[in-house]
Amino acid sequence: MERAPTRGVRLAHPTVTGPGDVAPEILDELRPICQGLPETREEPAWIGVRWRVRQRTFAHVYTIDPARHLVYARAVDTSEPVCVMQFRCPNEELPGLVGGGFPFFRAGWGANVVCVMLGDHVDWTEVAELLTESYCLLAPKKLVALVNRP
Numbered sequence: 001m002e003r004a005p006t007r008g009v010r011l012a013h014p015t016v017t018g019p020g021d022v023a024p025e026i027l028d029e030l031r032p033i034c035q036g037l038p039e040t041r042e043e044p045a046w047i048g049v050r051w052r053v054r055q056r057t058f059a060h061v062y063t064i065d066p067a068r069h070l071v072y073a074r075a076v077d078t079s080e081p082v083c084v085m086q087f088r089c090p091n092e093e094l095p096g097l098v099g100g101g102f103p104f105f106r107a108g109w110g111a112n113v114v115c116v117m118l119g120d121h122v123d124w125t126e127v128a129e130l131l132t133e134s135y136c137l138l139a140p141k142k143l144v145a146l147v148n149r150p
Helices: 024-035 070-075 091-099 124-138
Strands: 040-044 049-053 056-064 082-088 104-106 113-118
Touching (some): 024 040, 024 049, 024 056, 024 124, 049 124, 056 124, 082 124, 091 104, 091 113, 113 124
Antiparallel strands (some): 040 049, 049 056, 056 082, 082 113, 104 113
16 A cells, blocks of 8 residues: 655644544534534544434544554554544545546455544545545445435
8 A cells, every 4th residue: 555645744633632532623523514414423433433314334533542543553654643534435535536646545454444534634525526436436325316416
């Protein structure tokens, strides 16, 4: 896996206090996107926070602590905490998304699971599109029909 260049990019936030905690500013951006999709719910995950439709997780955000998550820390080439979000993407879009490198990388599990590093560099409109697509891949067809795609 190719390492993403993260030097000089602020990715974590000083208000993060516990393992997997996510900065409130990032949650403030993600919540309206995820809650705007039909029949979603936010819940604590084993680390960080996830959003689900029925029993399927379409978004999972957490902070990578290099001391606890060495594999991901190596993948993003950092020794500092980094906030990432996992989501699903269509198989045909996967090479283009992760092939460009930073801020995207493969999660290392699941055929179509991608991670994006979150921070000051993020285009929240793009994140909304990615989350909507992730939701539509996992939601029942009757719920997908209710989604206004960006």
